[in-house]
Amino acid sequence: MTEIGVPARIVDVAALAGVAPGTASKALNGTGQLRAETRERVRRAAEQLGFTPDSLGRGLSSGRSYTVGLITTDSFGRFSIPVMLGAENALGAGEMVVLLCDSRDDPVREQHYLRTLLARRVDGIIVTGRRTEPRTPVAAPEHLPVVYAFTPSQSPADTSLVVDQAGGAQSAVRHLLDLGRTRLAHVTGPADHHASVVRREAAVAAAGDTLVAPALHGDWSERWGRTAAEILLRRHPDVDGITCGSDQIARGVCDGLRDAGRRVPDDVAVVGFDDWDVIALASRPPLTTVALGLEAMGRRAGELLLDAVAGRPSVGTTTMPTRLVVRDSTVGR
Amino acid sequence: MTEIGVPARIVDVAALAGVAPGTASKALNGTGQLRAETRERVRRAAEQLGFTPDSLGRGLSSGRSYTVGLITTDSFGRFSIPVMLGAENALGAGEMVVLLCDSRDDPVREQHYLRTLLARRVDGIIVTGRRTEPRTPVAAPEHLPVVYAFTPSQSPADTSLVVDQAGGAQSAVRHLLDLGRTRLAHVTGPADHHASVVRREAAVAAAGDTLVAPALHGDWSERWGRTAAEILLRRHPDVDGITCGSDQIARGVCDGLRDAGRRVPDDVAVVGFDDWDVIALASRPPLTTVALGLEAMGRRAGELLLDAVAGRPSVGTTTMPTRLVVRDSTVGR
DNA sequence: GTCGTCGCAGAAAACGTGTTCCGTACGTTC
DNA sequence: GAACGTACGGAACACGTTTTCTGCGACGAC
Numbered sequence: 073m074t075e076i077g078v079p080a081r082i083v084d085v086a087a088l089a090g091v092a093p094g095t096a097s098k099a100l101n102g103t104g105q106l107r108a109e110t111r112e113r114v115r116r117a118a119e120q121l122g123f124t125p126d127s128l129g130r131g132l133s134s135g136r137s138y139t140v141g142l143i144t145t146d147s148f149g150r151f152s153i154p155v156m157l158g159a160e161n162a163l164g165a166g167e168m169v170v171l172l173c174d175s176r177d178d179p180v181r182e183q184h185y186l187r188t189l190l191a192r193r194v195d196g197i198i199v200t201g202r203r204t205e206p207r208t209p210v211a212a213p214e215h216l217p218v219v220y221a222f223t224p225s226q227s228p229a230d231t232s233l234v235v236d237q238a239g240g241a242q243s244a245v246r247h248l249l250d251l252g253r254t255r256l257a258h259v260t261g262p263a264d265h266h267a268s269v270v271r272r273e274a275a276v277a278a279a280g281d282t283l284v285a286p287a288l289h290g291d292w293s294e295r296w297g298r299t300a301a302e303i304l305l306r307r308h309p310d311v312d313g314i315t316c317g318s319d320q321i322a323r324g325v326c327d328g329l330r331d332a333g334r335r336v337p338d339d340v341a342v343v344g345f346d347d348w349d350v351i352a353l354a355s356r357p358p359l360t361t362v363a364l365g366l367e368a369m370g371r372r373a374g375e376l377l378l379d380a381v382a383g384r385p386s387v388g389t390t391t392m393p394t395r396l397v398v399r400d401s402t403v404g405r
Numbered sequence: 406m407t408e409i410g411v412p413a414r415i416v417d418v419a420a421l422a423g424v425a426p427g428t429a430s431k432a433l434n435g436t437g438q439l440r441a442e443t444r445e446r447v448r449r450a451a452e453q454l455g456f457t458p459d460s461l462g463r464g465l466s467s468g469r470s471y472t473v474g475l476i477t478t479d480s481f482g483r484f485s486i487p488v489m490l491g492a493e494n495a496l497g498a499g500e501m502v503v504l505l506c507d508s509r510d511d512p513v514r515e516q517h518y519l520r521t522l523l524a525r526r527v528d529g530i531i532v533t534g535r536r537t538e539p540r541t542p543v544a545a546p547e548h549l550p551v552v553y554a555f556t557p558s559q560s561p562a563d564t565s566l567v568v569d570q571a572g573g574a575q576s577a578v579r580h581l582l583d584l585g586r587t588r589l590a591h592v593t594g595p596a597d598h599h600a601s602v603v604r605r606e607a608a609v610a611a612a613g614d615t616l617v618a619p620a621l622h623g624d625w626s627e628r629w630g631r632t633a634a635e636i637l638l639r640r641h642p643d644v645d646g647i648t649c650g651s652d653q654i655a656r657g658v659c660d661g662l663r664d665a666g667r668r669v670p671d672d673v674a675v676v677g678f679d680d681w682d683v684i685a686l687a688s689r690p691p692l693t694t695v696a697l698g699l700e701a702m703g704r705r706a707g708e709l710l711l712d713a714v715a716g717r718p719s720v721g722t723t724t725m726p727t728r729l730v731v732r733d734s735t736v737g738r
Numbered sequence: 739g740t741c742g743t744c745g746c747a748g749a750a751a752a753c754g755t756g757t758t759c760c761g762t763a764c765g766t767t768c
Numbered sequence: 769g770a771a772c773g774t775a776c777g778g779a780a781c782a783c784g785t786t787t788t789c790t791g792c793g794a795c796g797a798c
Binding site: 091092093094104105106107110129131132133135 | 750
Binding site for chain 4: 739740741742743744745746747748749750751752753754755756757758759760761762763764765766767768
């Protein structure tokens with residue numbers, strides 16, 4: 073553990089190397105016209121002093137802060153945290169640092185944070201949230217890059233990243249059909265949630281004739297999953313495959329089926345959605361589920377933001393693929 | 406949604422108010438000697454232009470950045486996220502912003518982040534993590550306030566906040582004793598985890614003669630909880646109260662008991678630890694558990710840091726109380 | 739031999755704010 | 769009326785870096 077003392081400034085480096093501060097700056101940044109020998113001498117002096125340029129001074133002169141704001145409406149919950157981690161990862165590679173802003177779904181707080189971020193001269197902003205419904209764009213000035221992740225912007229002129237919900241639901245149904253299941257059902261969350269609707273429509277379309285019942289809407293809880301399993305078994309005792317709108321619902325469905333004496337996956341195969349490890353792995357049996365790839369999305373958001381900061385913006389909405397993770401709830405050991 | 410244009414600088418405000426820039430600064434910051442009328446005129450001009458002082462310029466001159474670094478070893482998981490939210494909350498009130506640093510248990514990354522934070526002239530640092538074992542202090546310079554939350558520092562000269570693990574375990578056992586349970590057991594996590602050991606020792610001490618078996622150590626999973634329930638019932642079929650080292654274990658215990666035909670809480674009462682809502686509420690039945698109050702701890706950490714920045718440091722380790730949340734796993738409906 | 743060019747590095751300005759110092763105008767007191 | 773204190777506001781500087789402008793010496797070309 074090396075103690076870190078009072079930081080050296082560039083004038084110290086310059087003095088040690090016997091050059092002017094401006095020259096030292098050029099040497100360390102690879103700019104200007106300098107002899108290789110001078111450059112090297114400055115570089116060694118900087119290393120010797122453990123010089124790290126003060127980012128306030130640098131930002132003041134360059135107009136950049138090497139900082140990005142991360143605004144979430146979500147209090148950093150289930151969905152925004154992986155996005156945040158991925159973004160931090162990608163941005164860290166670009167020597168950027170992330171400023172945290174938790175707007176808690178409050179437009180006033182969001183506006184306040186936006187002002188703060190602008191006052192801090194952030195190089196860009198990443199916006200994320202809990203819902204998949206497109207949101208009103210943030211009121212950022214024209215020149216400031218903004219990337220929306222998970223929760224897209226309503227404006228097609230913005231840069232957004234979304235999960236391929238439909239593709240994920242389709243892959244879940246295909247998986248059951250490939251396993252030879254022929255009497256399918258779908259259980260999902262509230263009917264007024266965008267994610268529920270998109271996943272349901274894709275699942276229903278993919279199931280076609282094999283669907284034994286209209287999709288069931290409820291809340292996102294395990295309890296609802298158990299209830300839905302009861303309902304399904306009562307109305308359609310011959311159901312042999314269930315795709316669910318979330319892992320919580322799927323876990324509840326598994327429990328409900330077991331309580332009713334059905335074996336999973338032998339009698340009924342169950343597929344979840346989200347790949348939330350805490351739920352999916354603890355379920356009995358562990359859930360086959362659709363992984364959202366949120367961390368990859370966050371990383372991509374960071375990369376897109378870096379590109380935009382570098383002057384290579386990429387407008388439009390990009391859909392990120394999901395991945396089906398197969399576990400025991402569809403394929404027994 | 407008001408569009409935010411190119412930000413006004415203090416010279417613009419001064420020009421509009423008809424004063425010199427320095428005077429405008431004094432007017433807005435409440436310093437210097439100015440006529441109330443002048444102060445008000447400048448204030449109105451600032452409001453009219455939507456002036457927000459550039460924090461880079463401000464930081465450069467004041468030496469402060471109104472920014473704190475938040476270092477976690479945890480990839481912002483189960484424990485560090487509530488702490489982070491609480492801290493963000495408290496600091497936001499002080500016009501501070503949080504810089505995110507995820508060291509991932511890697512000392513090299515941590516050192517790198519520390520350099521970055523120092524280069525950014527942070528006003529202070531909060532350190533948190535997943536484990537409760539005291540950690541080696543971060544190598545911050547003498548003058549920089551550091552607050553450790555959840556994971557304390559090994560040095561008693563540092564400022565640390567910890568959860569009252571022992572008190573929590575004790576309150577769980579007392580609760581069962583108050584309910585008239587007389588044959589208790591304790592199931593917890595790995596024997597080499599500080600949290601397991603502290604909770605176990607307090608639980609064992611509080612249970613005294615009523616303990617029917619030595620505490621059982623395993624991993625933190627639901628699966629282990631189910632296994633532990635089987636073991637307990639085989640060796641001590643008359644057990645009537647079980648305190649657990651985590652909610653996941655407790656949920657597993659509940660499931661294991663139910664699988665074996667025992668009713669919770671009628672035959673056996675179960676208490677969890679952590680109050681992780683995803684687990685505790687979804688459990689059958691919902692878990693009575695020990696809430697850690699992590700968000701309050703984060704808030705306290707933020708407050709302590711603000712105090713330290715203001716020149717009122719408070720060294721030493723502060724223990725934060727837990728709270729027993731009573732649900733159906735100990736008190737039936 | 740002089741002029742232009744090139745390579746290199748120093749001096750100075752710029753970024754935006756806070757703060758210190760100083761001058762001025764005004765009122766008070768002897 | 770002069771000396772003094774006080775309220776006010778302007779000018780200059782500090783913070784640390786980047787960048788532009790300028791200068792100097794050497795070298796080649798005419």
